[in-house]
Each structure stands twice: as structure tokens, then as C-alpha cells.
Amino acid sequence: MEEKEISQAVISRLPRYFRYLGDLKDEGIERISSQELSDIMKVTASQIRQDFNNFGGFGQQGYGYNVVYLYEEIGKILGLDKEHNLIIIGAGHLGQALVNYMNFERRGFIFRGIFDSNPAICGMKIREIEVQPMEKMETFVKENNIDIAVLTIPKSGAVAVAEQLVSYGIKAIWNFAHVDLNVPKEIQVENVHLSDSLMKLSYNLASHDN
Amino acid sequence: MEEKEISQAVISRLPRYFRYLGDLKDEGIERISSQELSDIMKVTASQIRQDFNNFGGFGQQGYGYNVVYLYEEIGKILGLDKEHNLIIIGAGHLGQALVNYMNFERRGFIFRGIFDSNPAICGMKIREIEVQPMEKMETFVKENNIDIAVLTIPKSGAVAVAEQLVSYGIKAIWNFAHVDLNVPKEIQVENVHLSDSLMKLSYNLASHDN
DNA sequence: TAGATTGTTAATCGATTAACAATC
């Protein structure tokens, strides 16, 4: 599908552009130049133009970029014009928090199922979605066209569950378990290692402390 | 405190080293070479040696690295040998999930207080910690030697609350609100933008889909 | 047309990898 591979450094910046452009759109701003965007986002205008040009010319010389158009194009690049069917494995506090966070749904990421290995909480409902036992996962994934699995289980079970999910046909994993998964490279994995993030903060706190 | 500034790229890798070394330690492994670590972590041995040498020589020629020693040194670099006092602002699902996640406490990050602007949930207890109204925040921060604030509130209020926190003497903010904070550069900010992370996954899913 | 601003090439900077001398 892609002509040339875009670097992950660029991809990581796209959601932030998307957010700022959404805000500008909401404010009714019609056009913006790379220099103006540079001023509010605190990145160089050069980087902005380079980033956008990875995906083709979104702007117009002498004018700049049309906010709504650019916003929509970046949304498409990020796949936000399509619906994604998600399941979440692990109905603990974090899993529940994610299911309850409505903004994902607004962007087309729809939670279809919740699974947990603890029989005590199976049957419980989180926002109309019933928690199911792990045994139901295979059929559910196959019958409901699930493409993304969210892992909010302890690290001990995560590697094995990830392998199962891949065998059921899952294409991407959003991994909150504090462990590196072992899946084929064509399966996309995005790790959210909260304790790593906190440790980084801790380092920066200590090193800038005088 | 620091001689030379260490790049954030290096810092970002330290928690992962720390995790692998902890696992090796638990397995009773005494020593490891950069090459062996390279094999299990899937990064180059060269990078491992460069990374460690930013902080001085942790190894020994002909021998490698002592696992326990290296583990402890990296822990110290990350500031995990000290206790941190945290407060969390926003007692919603995500805030509750973080407070309930015991692993942070194990590493010395202690939740001392929880604040929320909704009077209806003030007084509620989350793991023995009572949710307090925002008005109590200033005194609490000053009297309890709080150094890290965790922001789990909607983006609308986040920028203002961050500024307040800074004025109360907070030194670092772990920001889960989907907005860029506007604080002096000596205040450390670590952003966890979950929707950005999910969008990145969505991009990679779409672009590797054939 | 003149002015503005992009798209894109070239230059710089920084991070990663390779190589090897130092040394345990």
C-alpha cells in the first residue's frame, strides 16, 4: 500500500498535528502557514513541511494549508476514517478505565468485547458490554471482525495471550502489560509501559534538581 | 548535578534495561555480557555499551557486567532509590486505576493524596486515600513534600491546574490530559497521550495491511 | 505582477553502529 516506508519519528508526530488542527478548525481558522503552526506548536516550520510532504503536497504556495483539508487528510493517514473493532483483555481497573473513556469511540475505535480470566467478574457489565471468560475469545474474535486487541492483564499471562490472539487472526495489539510480546513482525504492537514513563520522569526530575 | 546532558533517547531505554536486568536477577543470573544482553533484548551490543558508558564504567573487560550491580546502578540513575510523593488530580476511572496499581509504590512512587473537582466524589476512599476537593490542594502539596503531580483530568482544565500546581511548588507532572501543558522549562513533564498512541497503532495497522 | 509560502534539495546535526585498542 505504501510507496516508501515513513519513519516512526514522523508518524509519532502526526497525532499531535491532528490535535492542533482540530483545535484550529474548532476555532474557525481557515488557513495556516507552516510558520504560524510552528509558532503555536513549538516545532520548526521546516519539520512541519517535511513531515507533511512525506504524504504528498497538502499546501499551496503563497497561501499555506487549508485547516479543514489538512485535518481530514491527516485523519485519513492515521486510519481514523475507518472503524476499528477492539476487544480488551483484562477487566481490571485499567481495562475498565479504557472502556469508559469515550474519546476512543469518537475516533472510530469501538470496544466490542471484554474478556477476563477471573470467573468472579465474568457477567459483569462495563458500559453495556458484558465481561466474558477467556474461552469465548477465539469465537468472538473470528465472528466479530476484531482487528485490535488491548492487553490490560498482568505481565505473567501477556506473552501467551498475545500469541493466542495472533493465532485467532488479530492484526494489532495495544499492549499495556509490562513485558515485550513475542509476535510475528507483521503484527503491529504499540506498547504503553506506564512504569517506564514514570521512571523517565523520575530521572529527569533527579537530573534537573539542583 | 549532571556533568553532560544525556540524550532522551538514552533515558528512554533505561527502564527497559532495568526491567530485563531485574528479570535476570530473579533468575539468579550473576553476570551478562553486552552480547548476551543484545541477544535477548534485540538491540545492538554496541548500543548497550554506549548507553551504559554515558554513566561511567559499569562493566569489566573480559567479564561483562554484574547483573545485580548493574540493576542497582540503573535504579539509582532512574531515581528509584528515593521515595517520591505523588498526588493525583482527577479521581475518574483512569485516576483510580493508577492509584490501584501497586507496582508504582513498589518502586518508591507513593500516592499521598487524591483531588477532584466534583464534590460528589470527595470523601470517597480509594485504597485508604480520601478524595479531597481542589481547594485543599495548595496546603496539601506544601505540607506533604509532594514532588510529582499526576494529571488525570479532562483537557479543558489541565493547563490551568498545571499552572496552579507549579505555583504550589510541584517539580514534575505526569500528564494524562490530552493537551500540551504550559509550564516553565525547569518543571519536568512526561506526557502519556493514550489516544496518540492508539492513532499510531492505527496508522501502522493501515500501512502494513495488504 | 509582487509577495508569500510551499515543496524540495542541500547542509548540519545527532544518534547508531562498527571497529579496535585497552585491560581484566
Added chain:
DNA sequence: TAGATTGTTAATCGATTAACAATC
């Protein structure tokens, strides 16, 4: 000592920034 492996310098690679010609 000989072998192994680090610490560190040098080479490469990739990402960011600067510059400017193209063009609206």
C-alpha cells in the same frame, strides 16, 4: 599468559534544519 569483553574512538546512517527555487 591467552581469551574475552569492555570502553571508546571513528564511520555510518538517519533525522532535523536551513536555504532557495518553484509557483500560487
